[in-house]
Amino acid sequence: MPEANEIAAEEFSAVVTRHRPQIFRFLLASTRDMDLAETLTQECFLKAHRNWASFRGESSAMTWLMRIAINLQKDHWRNRRMQFWRQTRTNAVDLDEASEWLPSGESSVEQQLLARERVGQVWKAVESLSERQRTVFLLRYVEEAELSEIARATGLSEGTVKAHLSRAVARVRAGLGGKR
Amino acid sequence: MGEQNGLQVLEDGEGLHPQCDEALDEALRDFRLSVHAWSDAACNRPRTALAPAHRRRVWRLAAGWALGCALVAGGVSGGFYEHHQREMKIAAARAAEQQRLAAEQRDRLAKEEEEDLLAKVDRDISREVPSAMEPLAQLMDEDETR
Numbered sequence: 001m002p003e004a005n006e007i008a009a010e011e012f013s014a015v016v017t018r019h020r021p022q023i024f025r026f027l028l029a030s031t032r033d034m035d036l037a038e039t040l041t042q043e044c045f046l047k048a049h050r051n052w053a054s055f056r057g058e059s060s061a062m063t064w065l066m067r068i069a070i071n072l073q074k075d076h077w078r079n080r081r082m083q084f085w086r087q088t089r090t091n092a093v094d095l096d097e098a099s100e101w102l103p104s105g106e107s108s109v110e111q112q113l114l115a116r117e118r119v120g121q122v123w124k125a126v127e128s129l130s131e132r133q134r135t136v137f138l139l140r141y142v143e144e145a146e147l148s149e150i151a152r153a154t155g156l157s158e159g160t161v162k163a164h165l166s167r168a169v170a171r172v173r174a175g176l177g178g179k180r
Numbered sequence: 181m182g183e184q185n186g187l188q189v190l191e192d193g194e195g196l197h198p199q200c201d202e203a204l205d206e207a208l209r210d211f212r213l214s215v216h217a218w219s220d221a222a223c224n225r226p227r228t229a230l231a232p233a234h235r236r237r238v239w240r241l242a243a244g245w246a247l248g249c250a251l252v253a254g255g256v257s258g259g260f261y262e263h264h265q266r267e268m269k270i271a272a273a274r275a276a277e278q279q280r281l282a283a284e285q286r287d288r289l290a291k292e293e294e295e296d297l298l299a300k301v302d303r304d305i306s307r308e309v310p311s312a313m314e315p316l317a318q319l320m321d322e323d324e325t326r
Contacts, residue, residue: 122208
C-alpha cells in the first residue's frame with residue numbers, strides 16, 4: 001500500500017511539473033495579478049492533490065486541472081466572504097503594463113510599437129468581456145485548447161462554447177477597429 | 181490542449197471568417213505570445229518568502245484595525261454609559277432633595293397653621309370681662325389678697 005501511495009505521489013508530482021505553467025498562465029491572464037494567480041495556482045494543485053485518488057482519467061489531467069482552476073477563480077470573485085478583500089483586485093496590473101510583454105522576436109522598434117498597440121487593444125477588449133466569454137476566449141486563444149476541451153473544462157456544451165467564442169472574437173475585432 | 185490555430189474553428193456560423201482577417205489573426209497571435217512571455221517571466225522571477233509574511237501582515241493589520249475599532253467603540257460606548265449613569269444619579273439626588281424640601285415646606289406650613297389656630301382659640305376664649313361684672317371681679321381679687 002505505501003508503494004501505491006508513492007507511485008501516486010510521483011504521478012502527481014509529474015502532473016504538477018508538467019501543467020503548472022499552463023494553469024498559472026491561464027490564471028494570470030484571467031486576473032492580471034501575479035500574486036493572486038500564484039495563490040490560485042497553489043490552491044488548484046492542493047485541491048487536485050486532495051482529490052487525486054478520485055481522478056478517473058475520463059478527461060485529460062490538464063482539462064481536469066483547468067476545471068478546478070476555473071472554479072477556484074469563480075469562487076474567489078463570488079465568495080461573499082472575500083468581498084471585503086476585493087481591494088486585492090488593485091494588485092492587478094493595468095492594461096498598458098500587461099501589454100508591455102512582447103515576444104523578443106520582433107525585429108524593429110516600429111514593429112514592437114505596433115505589436116504593443118495591438119496587444120493593448122486585445123487586452124482592452126478582453127476586459128470588457130463577460131467572465132464566461134473571457135474564460136472561453138483565453139482558453140482558446142492563449143492556451144490554444146480545442147472546443148471539446150474547453151467544453152469539458154467549463155462544463156458548457158460545445159455549441160455554447162462556440163457562441164461565447166464567437167461573441168468574444170467579434171468584440172475583439174470591434175476593439176481592433178474592424179467590422180463585425 | 182491542442183496546438184491547432186483557434187481561428188479556424190469559427191469558420192462556420194456567426195458570420196465570422198477570421199482566416200480572412202489578417203489583422204485579427206496577427207493581434208491574437210501577438211496577444212498569445214505576450215501572455216506567454218509575461219507568464220514565463222513571472223514563473224522565473226526570483227521567489228522570496230515575503231508572500232506568506234505579507235499575507236500574515238495583512239491579516240495582522242486587519243485584526244489590529246478590528247481590535248482598535250472594537251476598543252474605540254467600547255471606550256466611547258462605555259464613556260456614554262458612564263456619563264448616562266452619572267446623569268441618572270444626579271437627577272435622582274436632585275429629585276430626592278426637592279422632595280425633602282417640599283416635605284419640610286409642608287411641615288412648616290402645617291405647624292404655622294396649627295399655631296395660628298391655637299392663637300385664634302386663645303384670642304377667642306380670653307375676652308375682656310364685661311363692665312357689668314367689674315365689681316364682682318374686684319371682690320374676687322380682694323378675697324384672694326386676704
